[in-house]
Amino acid sequence: MTLTELESxxxxxxxxxxxxxxxxxxxxxxxxxxxxxxxxxxxxxxxxPVVVKIDQIELAIGHRxxxxxxxxxx
Amino acid sequence: MEIREDMKxxxxxxxxxxxxxxxxRLTGARVVTANYAGTxxxxxKGTMFYAGNHLEIIDVPGxxxxxxxxxxxxxxxxxxxxGDLIINVADATNLERNLHFTMELMRQGKPMILVLNLWDEAxxxxxxxxxxxxxxxxxxxxxxxxAVTAEGIKELISRLPEAVVPSPPNGQVNGDxxxxxxxxxKQIQRITHRHHTWLERLEDISIKPRSGLPLAAVxxxxxxxVIRFVGENLINYVFNPFxxxxxxxxxxxxxxxxxxxxxxxxxxxxxxxxxxxxxGLLTTGIYxxxxxxxxxxxxxxxxxxxxxxxxxxxxxxxxxxxxMHKLGLHGFAIMPMILGLGCNVPGAMATRILESRREKxxxxxxxxxxxxxxxQTAMIIGLVGPYGLVxxxxxxxxxxxxxxxxxxxxxxxxPGYSPELFLEIPSYHLPHFGTLMKKLWMRIRGFLxxxxxxVLIGVLLVNILFLSGIIDxxxxxxxxxxxxxxxxxxxxxxxxxxxxxxxxxxxxMLEPLNMTIKQLIIxxxxxxxxxxxxxTFAVLIKELGVKAMLKASLIMVGTxxxxxxxxxxxxxxxx
Ligand SMILES: Nc1nc2c(ncn2[C@@H]2O[C@H](COP(=O)(O)OP(=O)(O)OP(=O)(O)O)[C@@H](O)[C@H]2O)c(=O)[nH]1
Ligand SMILES: [Mg+2]
Numbered sequence: 091m092t093l094t095e096l097e098s099x100x101x102x103x104x105x106x107x108x109x110x111x112x113x114x115x116x117x118x119x120x121x122x123x124x125x126x127x128x129x130x131x132x133x134x135x136x137x138x139p140v141v142v143k144i145d146q147i148e149l150a151i152g153h154r155x156x157x158x159x160x161x162x163x164x
Numbered sequence: 165m166e167i168r169e170d171m172k173x174x175x176x177x178x179x180x181x182x183x184x185x186x187x188x189r190l191t192g193a194r195v196v197t198a199n200y201a202g203t204x205x206x207x208x209k210g211t212m213f214y215a216g217n218h219l220e221i222i223d224v225p226g227x228x229x230x231x232x233x234x235x236x237x238x239x240x241x242x243x244x245x246x247g248d249l250i251i252n253v254a255d256a257t258n259l260e261r262n263l264h265f266t267m268e269l270m271r272q273g274k275p276m277i278l279v280l281n282l283w284d285e286a287x288x289x290x291x292x293x294x295x296x297x298x299x300x301x302x303x304x305x306x307x308x309x310x311a312v313t314a315e316g317i318k319e320l321i322s323r324l325p326e327a328v329v330p331s332p333p334n335g336q337v338n339g340d341x342x343x344x345x346x347x348x349x350k351q352i353q354r355i356t357h358r359h360h361t362w363l364e365r366l367e368d369i370s371i372k373p374r375s376g377l378p379l380a381a382v383x384x385x386x387x388x389x390v391i392r393f394v395g396e397n398l399i400n401y402v403f404n405p406f407x408x409x410x411x412x413x414x415x416x417x418x419x420x421x422x423x424x425x426x427x428x429x430x431x432x433x434x435x436x437x438x439x440x441x442x443x444g445l446l447t448t449g450i451y452x453x454x455x456x457x458x459x460x461x462x463x464x465x466x467x468x469x470x471x472x473x474x475x476x477x478x479x480x481x482x483x484x485x486x487x488m489h490k491l492g493l494h495g496f497a498i499m500p501m502i503l504g505l506g507c508n509v510p511g512a513m514a515t516r517i518l519e520s521r522r523e524k525x526x527x528x529x530x531x532x533x534x535x536x537x538x539x540q541t542a543m544i545i546g547l548v549g550p551y552g553l554v555x556x557x558x559x560x561x562x563x564x565x566x567x568x569x570x571x572x573x574x575x576x577x578x579p580g581y582s583p584e585l586f587l588e589i590p591s592y593h594l595p596h597f598g599t600l601m602k603k604l605w606m607r608i609r610g611f612l613x614x615x616x617x618x619v620l621i622g623v624l625l626v627n628i629l630f631l632s633g634i635i636d637x638x639x640x641x642x643x644x645x646x647x648x649x650x651x652x653x654x655x656x657x658x659x660x661x662x663x664x665x666x667x668x669x670x671x672x673m674l675e676p677l678n679m680t681i682k683q684l685i686i687x688x689x690x691x692x693x694x695x696x697x698x699x700t701f702a703v704l705i706k707e708l709g710v711k712a713m714l715k716a717s718l719i720m721v722g723t724x725x726x727x728x729x730x731x732x733x734x735x736x737x738x739x
Contacts, residue, residue, distance in 0.1 A: 098372075112233075119228035120588055121261035123342055132372045138486040139495065139585050141371055146258050146289070148371070148591075150482045152494060152584025 102161035174247035179226025198472035202517035394463035460542035473595035491571030534567035543671035650728035694724035
């Protein structure tokens with residue numbers, strides 16, 4: 091499923107990024123890597139950003155970008 | 165390595181790790197620091213004395229990688245080649261991501277030192293790092309610091325000569341670096357479990373939309389209430405009594421003694437006893453910036469400084485993201501707007517944190533149009549406030565509507581799309597009092613140094629324009645627009661002219677025109693929209709380019725005329 095579909099409060103593993111090298115680079119630069127375990131903190135309505143927690147950091151990811159991140163709930 | 169005279173030392177690292185605080189500590193200089201990524205968008209140079217040598221320290225904008233994704237990061241990467249030594253500042257609470265950047269730097273063949281800052285936060289969060297082991301693995305000096313209290317700074321200075329060129333880490337591709345970092349982290353970092361603090365619970369409450377949006381409303385209300393309360397009371401109980409009881413008799417006596425009458429007397433004191441109306445250099449020229457504007461500058465930056473350092477702003481930006489997309493921007497573009505409420509100049513600079521030219525153009529134009537700076541706000545409160553705060557609110561309501569309409573139009577007409585929000589949310593910190601006060605003082609000093617000369621020039625210019633009669637020429641020339649369309653007295657044009665220099669003086673010049681409250685509302689709204697002040701204009705030209713700024717200017721003037729006309733048609737007479 092995509093990160094946007096994941097329920098708030100649930101944990102998941104990052105599986106794939108469906109985007110160009112630029113998008114992948116931006117995500118990885120901030121520490122969002124494939125294989126990492128994340129926890130979804132919140133979802134903003136009306137296609138607002140998704141907030142996730144990875145290790146010690148919280149990231150806000152725009153809706154379109156988040157919809158291109160595939161995750162696997164655990 | 166040997167420390168030489170004129171050596172260039174770069175402070176580099178991820179955003180929001182405390183580089184600017186370290187810079188302030190090393191150089192005694194003052195640059196703005198705040199708890200969000202992208203506070204520093206331009207490099208700052210400072211000097212440090214070390215064993216009789218002058219060392220040049222450079223505070224570089226934060227960057228996540230040596231492959232830049234925005235203008236502020238480009239600045240950082242360009243700086244790299246000019247440095248002789250790199251102090252890599254890292255966030256100890258987020259070592260993995262920070263070490264990735266350290267590894268990228270280690271490939272550059274420059275002598276390095278690693279600083280693990282925010283060491284106090286790491287302790288609180290139960291993060292244990294084996295510094296000696298890390299030093300061995302990286303083979304560069306590693307120093308732990310708490311920059312806000314100066315803990316570790318002495319050690320950093322004394323160990324500068326130990327900086328060495330590290331051997332580049334294994335692996336060429338990005339993935340390899342992350343793997344290397346992962347290996348190191350496993351060996352040197354241990355995290356002990358502990359209970360959530362109230363700050364962390366507050367973080368959750370402010371980020372979840374259901375609780376975050378009501379909280380945002382409360383925060384906005386409280387910030388404005390505090391700003392007004394502090395500003396108003398400073399004026400009523402400190403500044404006004406001082407100016408009326410001490411300053412007034414003093415300058416009137418002194419000036420009248422030296423110049424009993426004549427041009428110089430009038431130039432210094434003006435022709436009426438009213439501090440705002442008189443347009444004398446020592447009356448209006450001092451009273452407006454010091455007694456009317458400064459109290460609000462003080463209260464605004466007091467509150468902003470706190471909110472910035474607490475870490476609230478990025479969370480607010482996230483809540484605003486959906487709305488900002490309607491204007492062709494993403495949530496973080498609220499940052500230039502918020503800074504612009506203090507002064508449009510740093511607001512315009514902050515458009516650098518935005519990724520695309522389109523976004524910078526829209527954000528810069530909208531800020532110039534719809535975000536009045538605190539100097540202008542203070543004068544509007546001073547002038548319109550006595551009629552009722554509802555009229556002040558009306559001016560801001562007008563500007564908000566204009567921002568939404570113009571933003572939507574630009575979003576529809578300018579080709580391209582708005583990039584996505586993607587940002588790191590800092591954890592909440594209780595602000596460090598000393599750091600807050602230093603920042604406040606720095607901003608106030610900046611205001612005094614930049615505003616007072618311009619205000620004096622403005623007042624002088626008004627006098628010249630009036631004395632030479634040029635103002636009549638302008639008034640008659642612009643009467644069709646000002647009088648026919650906007651319904652303002654034609655003398656209001658002098659205020660618009662001075663508005664190019666300083667908006668506060670411009671608003672003050674509306675006072676003697678005896679306008680109706682409707683006219684005041686129109687004039688104040690138009691004064692905000694029609695053009696930015698010269699200082700903002702200069703920065704916007706630099707950020708957007710001449711051609712884009714020309715377009716932006718046309719939008720501003722067009723909007724001002726349209727809005728002035730519409731308000732004239734639609735507003736009732738309020739009597
Ligand atoms: N508790 C604590 N707070 C710190 C420390 N160092 C910096 N801060 C705070 O962390 C925030 C970020 O500091 P800055 O100096 O603005 O960070 P920067 O690295 O210059 O950030 P950019 O300019 O955005 O790249 C500020 O609110 C500082 O007051 C520290 O050692 N301990
Ligand atoms: Mg900085």
